[in-house]
Amino acid sequence: MSERHTGGCHCGNLRYQLAAPLRDIAHCHCSICRRTSGGIVVTWITVPMEVFTWTAGSPAAYDSSPTCVRYFCINCGAQVALFTRNSPGTMDVTIATLDQPELAAAERHIWTDTRLPWLHLDEHLPGERGESV
16 A cells, blocks of 8 residues: 555645655755745655645646646645646645645755755755756
8 A cells, every 4th residue: 555645725725645655855946936935945745646636625726937837725825736847747746735744854955056045954965956857
């Protein structure tokens, strides 16, 4: 039996399930993630599309770039997931929306070229100037 993890938005309108191990987790430092989340970094898990399921609610979608669609709750505004056309077989999910985010430690940093110079977070992890897909 595979691992199952659940999560959702702040208000509970959106719920999802991942039927996959918690790996391929990265702190993203891109300016788009900062502006769409209001945070200084967003930590994502990338999972195969077939293991991700919306179990409650229907997310709103926002095309944040020519290649990315972000999914969020229309009620509370929480950003929950991201689909990138650069990797059409996967879905990225925000670690902060997992019911147990403490189980999902980051493995690397991505988009380090745009990292805020005063941010010191998990400096022992490897980093990528962009993102290898």
